[in-house]
Amino acid sequence: MYLNREEQDILEGKKGEIKAKALKLLVEIGKQNGAEELVDIQRSHISGVSYKTAGDPYLQLLEDMTEAGIHVSTHATVNPAGMPRKGWEQLGIPKKFARKQRRIINAYKKLNCEMIFSCTPYSIYPPRKGEIVAFAESSAVAYVNSVIGAKSNRHGSLDALSASITGKVPKMGLLFEENRKPSVLFKVNFSPSSQMEFSLLGLYVGKKVEKGKNPAFSFPSSPHTGDLKALGGGLATSGSVALFHVLGVTPEVKNTQINDLIGVETINVTKKAFRQFIDEKKAQIENPDLIALGCPHISLKRLKKIARKIEGRKVLESTKMWLFVSEGVIQKAQQEVLEPIKKAGAQIINDMCPVVAPLKQIGIESVVTDSGKAFSYIPRLSSGVEAYFAPLDEIVKRWTK
Ligand code: F3S
Helix, strand or coil, X not given: CCCCHHHHHHHCCCCCHHHHHHHHHHHHHHHHCCCCXXXXXXXXXXXXXXXXXXXXXXXXXXXXXXXXXXXXXXXXXXXXXXXXXXXXXXXXXXXHHHHHHHHHHHHHHHCCCECCCCCCHHHCCCCCCCCECEEXXXXXXXHHHHHHCCECCECCHHHHHHHHHHCEEECCHHHCXXXXXXXXXXXXXXXXXXXXXXHHHHHHHHCCCCCCCCEXXXXXXXXXXXXXXXXXXXXHHHCCCCCCEECCCCHHHCCCCHHHCCCCEEEEECHHHHHHHHHHHXXXXXXXXXXXXXXXXXXHHHHHHHHHHHCCCCECCCCEXXXXXXXXXXXXXXXXXXXXXXHCCCEEECCECCCCCCCHHHCCCEEEECCHHHHHHHXXXXXXXXXXECCHHHHHHHHEC
């Protein structure tokens, strides 16, 4: 791989051992994927923030970095943690967990990351169309590539951190135009009726997409941005999808029609097959411990919608309703949005992700969500916790009065 003088100096340890290791990791990833050079980036998004998924070795690594005086050289934002910075005691987060979680938070702060604690960094700092970025957090990668038209490969926590420290990524994969074209078309013969259905459609289709392929969709009517966010979250959960297209809607295929996709494999998605998929997964539960909304974190538009729906109602005493929202969105929301939610007894929670929170340890064993991603990951990451799904309307109808 070609490395310029600056990159060679970093690799030879002239900027310190940690930067050398970080660049070495990126060079190795690049070599394995046929990259011939590195490219500079100005923006990155880091995952690996919850102590639950990061664990002690990652915490140690972060603290070694801060001791060595390392700082990020990009505008680096961070994913949600396993608890909010304030009010974690009231949620029942164990002190032992909180202590480690705070050390991780402090370490990222010392690295000079911007502490947004959100998986929707694009809603606060949207990258430009065509801008090369290094994002971890698969749903955010899918969104910025697909809905904005920025360019990011799907990074893991370590390589996104390495990219943030060095300001470099290997030039490979989705950074090349030729790798961004639709490679399989899903002709959907119905319009999903809620964000939950878009999210589950993502789950349904994601596992049918081979690694490295970019699914394109045709729908009878155009999905909204929130629908695309939900679709991308589902696709990135059950498959390794980092970029999807919706014909006539998303920026790279705005003027593309089905007939333009010559030689592209087509798969029909019928309402009947999708219903069957949903019905197989849909489980009944009377009294969930928790209703979790906001995976990915709720946008301002959706928060307003939820406020309208639950205004004048009360969450049943037998359950909790937590809305996961970034601080940036809470700050933009007016009192008329926040008040009805609070009055209904739902809690707006910032900084935190329901999937990487210590749910079992805080006494939660059953969760209802409208997110395919949360539905899929919660039981996998929280042993002994069951997840169920329901659309927002049903949630309001069944668990508020
Ligand atoms: Fe965000 Fe956590 Fe879901 S990071 S996308 S709320 S799994």
